[in-house]
Amino acid sequence: MATPASTNGRRRRERGSISVDEIVRGAFEVADEVSIDNLSMPQLARHLDVGVTSIYWYFRRKDELLDAMTERVLLDYDFSVLSIEAGNWRESLRAHAHRMRKMFTNNPIVCDLILIRGTRGMPAARPALEKIEQPVAALVAAGLTAKQALDTYTAISVLVRSSAVLQRLQSRTADDQFPREYWEQVLDAEAMPLIASIPGRGYRIGMADDINFDHILDSILDRAASFATVQG
Incomplete structure (x- = not known):
């Protein structure tokens, strides 16, 4: 079965071809442009050039994605005293x-x-x-x-x-x-x-x-x- 084309003319990535790490990194990139409040799953899917179901495969709700982003922040930034x-x-x-x-x-x-x-x-x-x-x-x-x-x-x-x-x-x-x-x-x-x-x-x-x-x-x-x- 052919992979459907994305709206920008490129061929959309197949489900399973993207990792949790890529999704989280992409979420930070989108949030940097539109803010955490305005970050949406469809918007993130377009940014990553995948179907939105590929996002929901790993994160059923936006809150779950934000939890993963928070965990990444706690790992990457020094909150020590x-x-x-x-x-x-x-x-x-x-x-x-x-x-x-x-x-x-x-x-x-x-x-x-x-x-x-x-x-x-x-x-x-x-x-x-x-x-x-x-x-x-x-x-x-x-x-x-x-x-x-x-x-x-x-x-x-x-x-x-x-x-x-x-x-x-x-x-x-x-x-x-x-x-x-x-x-x-x-x-x-x-x-x-x-x-x-x-x-x-x-x-x-x-x-x-x-x-x-x-x-x-x-x-x-x-x-x-x-x-x-x-x-x-």
Whole structure:
């Protein structure tokens, strides 16, 4: 039986001639162009030049394909916690926070799969907790209680994830919702002289940028340092 021709004039690949790895790699290529939300099985089939049934042979639903993509991300990207020393805990935590945020903000698909969609239990809770035992131990050695150390690390983790997600959602907006012209009309020097006197501050309200990220991160680290000082 002749293999049916594809819509672009080439002969479509036969069922079974494509592997799971090719499908997953192709899914990343399509998602890079149209996003995770807009990725569809028919679109992926056209990209791979196969019939859509060849995709469904391996992945019955889009969620199963996204699970496979998530597993690939967890294998390919380094989500480990940097080793933190008690005597250098603040700088180490700061570097770790910036590294993780950069990984998510520089890779929209990673952000969509891991943070927005969620890992659906991957990695498991125990391995995830095992990864943060070392930084918690370092903070305890620096003078914090176990609860204070865990709360500090958890707060930094929430900051990293929420900042990356908010920046990702803001990047999806086709047009700037709050252009400079908007703020020029809103910032009344007579009604709000202090805010209006600070260059650029009004333009960044609610923005998940580096300055806001560092301000919150420093606040968390300052609080942790106060725990260490009091108990020391």
